[in-house]
Amino acid sequence: MGDDFAIELDGVTKRYPGGVTAVADLRLRVPRGEVFGFLGPNGAGKTTTMRMLVGLVRPTSGRIRVLGQPPGTPEQLAQVGALIESPTFYPHLSGLDNLRLAARYAGVPESAAERVLAEVDLSARAGSRFREYSLGMKQRLGVAAALLKQPHLLILDEPTNGLDPAGVSEMRELLRSLGQRGHTVLLSSHVLGEVEQVCDRIAVIDGGRLVADGTPDELRARLGSGSLVIVADPVDKAVACLTDHAAVQRVDTVDDTLRVATDPALAAELNRLLVQAGVEVRELRPVRHSLEEAFLELTKAERTTGETGPTSPGEGDK
Numbered sequence: 001m002g003d004d005f006a007i008e009l010d011g012v013t014k015r016y017p018g019g020v021t022a023v024a025d026l027r028l029r030v031p032r033g034e035v036f037g038f039l040g041p042n043g044a045g046k047t048t049t050m051r052m053l054v055g056l057v058r059p060t061s062g063r064i065r066v067l068g069q070p071p072g073t074p075e076q077l078a079q080v081g082a083l084i085e086s087p088t089f090y091p092h093l094s095g096l097d098n099l100r101l102a103a104r105y106a107g108v109p110e111s112a113a114e115r116v117l118a119e120v121d122l123s124a125r126a127g128s129r130f131r132e133y134s135l136g137m138k139q140r141l142g143v144a145a146a147l148l149k150q151p152h153l154l155i156l157d158e159p160t161n162g163l164d165p166a167g168v169s170e171m172r173e174l175l176r177s178l179g180q181r182g183h184t185v186l187l188s189s190h191v192l193g194e195v196e197q198v199c200d201r202i203a204v205i206d207g208g209r210l211v212a213d214g215t216p217d218e219l220r221a222r223l224g225s226g227s228l229v230i231v232a233d234p235v236d237k238a239v240a241c242l243t244d245h246a247a248v249q250r251v252d253t254v255d256d257t258l259r260v261a262t263d264p265a266l267a268a269e270l271n272r273l274l275v276q277a278g279v280e281v282r283e284l285r286p287v288r289h290s291l292e293e294a295f296l297e298l299t300k301a302e303r304t305t306g307e308t309g310p311t312s313p314g315e316g317d318k
């Protein structure tokens with residue numbers, strides 16, 4: 001059963017020696033063959049989690065399985081390609097020569113270098129020196145290095161960080177093509193738009209805690225959904241009728257237009273209800289939240305409860 005998941009975390013907590021709780025009781029399941037987005041604002045605990053997955057950081061408590069094994073074992077590391085810190089490349093060597101060297105260190109045939117350069121669409125610049133590469137090309141070379149071992153799982157920490165829009169778009173294309181070729185990818189980002197377009201599934205983490213996970217559509221739905229905009233007459237009767245419905249969270253009136261916080265899928269049902277109550281419905285349309293709104297809403301909720309956030313000594317983590 002565990003075989004369905006490339007990554008499994010149960011109750012994982014990481015408290016750094018200084019007292020900061022970077023990850024708190026995290027449960028995560030990354031299905032094999034998916035591109036999985038690990039999304040959260042700066043300091044949410046993404047890097048710490050990724051470092052735990054490759055054995056660079058030990059969890060304080062909890063259970064981690066990566067490709068069915070505990071993190072950091074030689075067997076596990078042989079099957080995982082990671083881009084967590086910026087990889088070291090020699091500035092005066094070409095991209096190809098850098099990868100040949102990396103291949104030798106990784107114990108794979110040097111011929112793998114050409115294959116992975118093609119995978120990240122850098123073959124045309126194979127002979128250029130690393131220092132002449134754009135930042136986006138440097139990042140893609142990092143992904144190429146992570147692909148050398150033909151890993152079953154790729155772990156990429158903020159691969160679009162610092163890239164200009166063209167670089168972001170090229171990286172997005174690369175991630176999408178990795179997904180289409182069946183790679184399992186765990187990809188972190190603090191920018192929702194970057195994961196929304198390439199990921200099959202997204203986990204949102206904030207203050208070291210999981211705040212939501214699911215497909216982009218599921219997240220949108222869970223967040224509530226969105227709302228309905230209704231223009232009806234008489235307004236008072238419409239408000240009373242809608243407020244009575246169990247699935248309606250709130251009704252706001254602005255200039256005789258009603259904004260109804262509910263699942264937009266209930267449009268037809270609510271329309272019928274209003275008509276049956278003798279209300280004339282002139283307009284009724286669903287407004288779906290963008291995932292960006294959902295993400296901001298989710299992390300805002302976490303921030304305002306004051307419960308979470310990496311805690312440090314003196315802030316109740318003693």
Ligand SMILES: Nc1ncnc2c1ncn2[C@@H]1O[C@H](COP(=O)(O)OP(=O)(O)OP(=O)(O)O)[C@@H](O)[C@H]1O
Nearest residue numbers: 016018020022041042043044045046047048049310
């Ligand atoms: N080695 C460390 N020692 C002490 N605290 C740390 C250490 N590494 C990270 N932290 C703290 O743990 C929390 C989570 O950091 P982490 O780098 O995992 O988050 P992140 O989501 O990757 O953020 P970013 O996108 O800014 O890198 C932060 O409060 C950070 O300051």
